[in-house]
Every structure is written in structure tokens, then in C-alpha cells.
Amino acid sequence: MRLAKLPEEFQRALPVTNQIEAAGFEAYFVGGSVRDILLGHKIHDVDIATSAFPAEIKEIFPRTIDIGIEHGTVLVLQQEEQYEVTTFRTESTYQDFRRPDQVEFVRSLTEDLKRRDFTINAFALKDDGEIIDLFDGLMDLEEHVLKAVGDPHERFHEDALRMMRGLRFVSQLGFAFEVETFDAILENHALLDKISVERIYVEFSKLLLGEFRNQAISFLVETECYLYCPGLRHYGEALLRFADMKPLTFSSKEQAWTVLIEQMGMGQTLIRPFLKQWKASNELIQNVQALHWGLKIRQEKPLTNWEIYQLGLENSLTVEALAPFYNLTADLKKIEMQYEKLPIKQLRDLAVNGNDLLQTFDRKPGKWLKEILSQLEYQVVTQVLENDAKILLKTAQEILQAGEK
Numbered sequence: 001m002r003l004a005k006l007p008e009e010f011q012r013a014l015p016v017t018n019q020i021e022a023a024g025f026e027a028y029f030v031g032g033s034v035r036d037i038l039l040g041h042k043i044h045d046v047d048i049a050t051s052a053f054p055a056e057i058k059e060i061f062p063r064t065i066d067i068g069i070e071h072g073t074v075l076v077l078q079q080e081e082q083y084e085v086t087t088f089r090t091e092s093t094y095q096d097f098r099r100p101d102q103v104e105f106v107r108s109l110t111e112d113l114k115r116r117d118f119t120i121n122a123f124a125l126k127d128d129g130e131i132i133d134l135f136d137g138l139m140d141l142e143e144h145v146l147k148a149v150g151d152p153h154e155r156f157h158e159d160a161l162r163m164m165r166g167l168r169f170v171s172q173l174g175f176a177f178e179v180e181t182f183d184a185i186l187e188n189h190a191l192l193d194k195i196s197v198e199r200i201y202v203e204f205s206k207l208l209l210g211e212f213r214n215q216a217i218s219f220l221v222e223t224e225c226y227l228y229c230p231g232l233r234h235y236g237e238a239l240l241r242f243a244d245m246k247p248l249t250f251s252s253k254e255q256a257w258t259v260l261i262e263q264m265g266m267g268q269t270l271i272r273p274f275l276k277q278w279k280a281s282n283e284l285i286q287n288v289q290a291l292h293w294g295l296k297i298r299q300e301k302p303l304t305n306w307e308i309y310q311l312g313l314e315n316s317l318t319v320e321a322l323a324p325f326y327n328l329t330a331d332l333k334k335i336e337m338q339y340e341k342l343p344i345k346q347l348r349d350l351a352v353n354g355n356d357l358l359q360t361f362d363r364k365p366g367k368w369l370k371e372i373l374s375q376l377e378y379q380v381v382t383q384v385l386e387n388d389a390k391i392l393l394k395t396a397q398e399i400l401q402a403g404e405k
């Protein structure tokens with residue numbers, strides 16, 4: 001098959017493939033971008049595979065960065081663009097069902113395509129628009145089928161992560177597994193035990209954000225792959241409930257993890273240890289903790305000004321945007337207006353600070369300072385008090401006096 005016209009993104013990369021060819025080597029576009037173009041989806045990065053070895057690529061191009069030279073990948077820098085150029089390779093020695101501990105560079109495109117995971121990921125696109133399809137990937141693409149290249153058992157033994165990748169593609173593309181591929185996942189799911197958390201996390205995060213997440217989560221449970229995902233082992237039923245939610249797409253990782261955790265019925269204190277198992281960043285953990293707190297409230301009733309103040313605008317909007325997942329109506333405008341109208345947006349905006357209190361009241365610094373500030377903050381945000389220094393100091397005095405009685 002030949003594309004009538006080489007899509008714009010690939011045309012822009014032609015100077016790279018042309019130069020490789022001019023030096024006497026082969027160069028093709030490969031991987032997800034070719035699949036996505038054929039599906040009419042937007043593409044994000046154009047990857048190039050070549051018969052040239054990394055050292056040869058570095059001789060051809062003046063500006064390159066070694067980003068994974070041991071795997072054969074060199075980043076070629078063009079004017080505004082950069083392209084990953086990877087030498088054809090086979091992955092010969094697999095130990096422990098993980099990524100190969102050695103890659104072998106080869107000059108044969110066929111060998112390179114044979115080691116790819118699924119038929120729809122194993123196309124090569126020539127610069128004249130011709131699609132090289134050695135494994136009937138075009139047919140599978142048409143039939144919306146995910147089929148391992150070659151013997152699925154062998155392929156999952158070589159690298160068990162491919163099973164999670166398969167589930168991730170189900171979620172992103174809405175495809176179904178070809179029967180033998182599905183059976184091989186069912187049979188080999190326990191090999192995921194050998195895969196690093198980091199690699200599983202990448203695929204699972206993408207799975208959570210896919211449009212067909214519910215189907216993928218159902219397969220995750222059905223194939224029992226979930227047993228080898230950190231912290232999910234005892235949550236098969238919760239995952240099925242999660243898979244039964246409205247088929248709405250999450251717009252961020254934070255949102256997705258928040259709802260997953262909510263469906264798992266996990267309390268606030270378990271969020272950190274759970275996400276730590278996944279080796280999630282502290283930033284993600286903190287955001288999910290805040291969002292989960294807000295979501296539990298939002299499930300019961302609309303957010304109050306005080307809650308919006310505590311969450312901040314961004315997290316409040318994120319929580320509100322989750323309302324439809326729970327058959328509630330999201331009103332983002334209202335949240336924005338509520339936030340806009342807050343008399344202060346942060347403690348710093350309060351008309352008095354700790355120093356003012358120390359200077360006004362003849363007391364040593366201590367717990368009382370924070371307590372008074374918190375009370376003033378609450379009363380200003382909830383509009384019981386005006387944010388005025390005189391009024392706040394007077395109130396502080398009353399609170400202190402009442403405390404002494």
C-alpha cells in the first residue's frame with residue numbers, strides 16, 4: 001500500500017531520511033506515528049529506523065545527542081525539529097522476561113520489525129509513501145485487532161511488559177485482542193512480576209487516560225494482570241466497579257488516579273503509601289491527596305468558598321470537572337466566580353500577620369499565633385469578618401481574652 005501523499009509531519013523529516021539514504025543506508029519511519037497516521041489520529045513523534053549504526057549516524061549529522069546509544073538511538077537535531085533515529089536491531093538475549101540485556105544491531109529491516117510488539121506497531125513507512133507491512137498489520141488495523149507479532153507466548157516471555165502495553169493500546173484505540181494473543185496474556189500474566197514498577201507505571205498511566213479505559217480495565221482484571229500491578233492485588237472488584245463508570249475520559253493523570261483511588265474506597269492516609277508503591281512523584285501524590293479530599297466532599301454537595309479556598313482554583317476546577325463521573329453536573333463557571341469573590345486567596349493576603357500579632361499583644365511566640373491566624377483566616381474567607389487590620393486585631397484580642405477566662 002502506498003499513501004497518496006506523505007503527511008506533513010513526515011515530510012518535515014525528509015531531510016533526515018534523505019541524508020541517511022544519500023550516505024548509502026536505509027531509513028524508514030516506524031512505530032506509533034505510522035500506526036496513528038493510518039488511523040487518522042494526531043501524531044506526536046516521528047521515529048526513524050535505519051540500517052546505519054549509531055556511529056555512522058553521528059558522522060552524517062553535525063548535531064546529535066546520544067540519548068540511548070546502547071539501544072541504538074541517537075537524537076538528530078534539525079532546525080526546529082528533533083528526531084530519534086534508531087538502528088535496526090534484534091533483541092537476542094532475554095533474561096528474566098525483561099527487556100533484553102543486550103541488543104544486537106543489524107542491517108535488516110525485517111529483523112527489526114520482527115521484534116516489535118504488535119502487528120499494528122510493526123509498519124515501516126518509506127519516504128515515497130509506501131507502507132511496508134510484513135505481518136498483515138493493515139488488516140488488523142482495519143479490523144481493530146491487537147495481535148502480537150509472531151508467537152505471542154514467545155513475545156511475552158521475551159518482554160512481559162508487552163502485555164501491559166497491549167492493555168494500554170486497548171484503552172487508547174478501542175481495539176480487541178486477537179484470540180491467541182489474549183489467551184497468551186491470560187496464561188502468562190504472572191511474568192509481569194519480573195517487570196520494574198517504573199515500566200508498568202508508564203503503561204498503566206497511559207491506560208488510565210485512554211478513551212476506552214473501561215474496556216482495558218475489564219481486560220486487566222480478566223487476564224489477571226492486575227494482580228501484578230502495585231497495590232491492586234486485593235481490589236479486583238473495585239477495579240470492575242471502576243470499569244463500570246461512565247465512559248468519560250480523564251483529562252489528567254491526577255484526575256484518573258483520584259477517581260481510581262476513590263473507587264477503591266481508600267482513605268486519605270493510604271493514598272501516599274499506595275502511590276509510593278507505584279513510585280509516583282511527590283507532586284502527583286500531593287495533588288491526588290488534595291483532589292481526593294475535594295472529591296469526597298463534592299460527591300455529597302457543592303464545594304463551599306472555604307473548601308475552594310483550601311483547594312485553590314486549579315484543584316477546585318479539577319474536582320468540579322469530575323462531577324459528571326458521578327452523575328452530577330459540573331459548574332466550572334460557578335467555581336471560578338466563587339474563587340474570584342474570595343476576599344483573600346491565601347494566608348499571605350490577610351491584613352495582619354504573625355508579626356503584627358506579636359507587636360500588638362505582649363506575648364511570647366507560640367502555638368497561639370498560628371491558632372489565632374487560622375481563626376482570622378477562616379472568618380475572613382467565610383466573610384464573617386472584613387479583611388481589615390483594625391477589625392482583625394480587635395477580634396484577636398477578644399479571642400485571646402476569651403481564652404484566658
Ligand code: ATP
Pocket residue numbers: 030031032033115116117118121122159161162165
Ligand atoms: P505512543 O504513541 O504512545 O508513543 P508507540 O507505539 O509509539 O506509542 P513507543 O513506546 O513510543 O510506543 O514505542 C515505539 C515503537 O517501538 C512501538 O510502536 C513498537 O513498534 C516498538 N516497541 C516499543 N516498546 C516495545 C516492546 N516492549 N516490545 C516490542 N516493541 C516495542
Ligand code: MG
Pocket residue numbers: 031032033045
Ligand atoms: Mg512513540
